[in-house]
Amino acid sequence: MAEQTEKSFQKQPTIFLNRKQVQGVAKRKDGRFVRNVGLGFKTPREAEDGTYIDKKCPFTGNCSIRGRILTGVVASMKMKRTIVIRRDYLHYIRKYNRYEKRHKNISAHLSPCFRDVQLGDIVVIGQCRPLSKTVRFNVLKVQRSAAGKKSFKKF
Numbered sequence: 001m002a003e004q005t006e007k008s009f010q011k012q013p014t015i016f017l018n019r020k021q022v023q024g025v026a027k028r029k030d031g032r033f034v035r036n037v038g039l040g041f042k043t044p045r046e047a048e049d050g051t052y053i054d055k056k057c058p059f060t061g062n063c064s065i066r067g068r069i070l071t072g073v074v075a076s077m078k079m080k081r082t083i084v085i086r087r088d089y090l091h092y093i094r095k096y097n098r099y100e101k102r103h104k105n106i107s108a109h110l111s112p113c114f115r116d117v118q119l120g121d122i123v124v125i126g127q128c129r130p131l132s133k134t135v136r137f138n139v140l141k142v143q144r145s146a147a148g149k150k151s152f153k154k155f
Contacts, residue, residue, distance in 0.1 A: 010053035057111040067127030
């Protein structure tokens with residue numbers, strides 16, 4: 001059974017829960033809808049074995065990845081199931097023949113299958129349909145960071 005933390009009953013729309021019991025047949029494990037997002041990204045083990053329900057998850061929900069694939073550093077985790085990614089880059093100033101540091105912040109949906117994400121971790125995000133006012137990306141892969149300190153990293 002799925003984790004029920006919301007007021008409304010949470011279930012995967014592709015799984016039928018009220019199947020009739022057949023006598024003499026051993027009860028099998030409940031089905032779980034899991035998808036391969038493609039593009040060379042592996043489905044996390046937690047997405048296959050977990051009991052969470054997330055309709056915006058690219059692995060178990062109704063959200064396809066298309067468009068851009070970006071890399072960034074986790075800057076903030078203060079929202080529920082949403083993180084802020086910081087992307088650093090260099091901008092060339094022709095007049096001075098130099099570069100200046102710039103950055104962009106991108107909000108991305110973090111599925112519950114990625115359990116221990118911390119500030120400073122490097123994540124790969126993929127573009128999807130708009131999930132809310134500011135969220136248009138979904139986390140696809142998390143890599144541990146060597147240094148937890150916020151530093152300039154060019155991608």
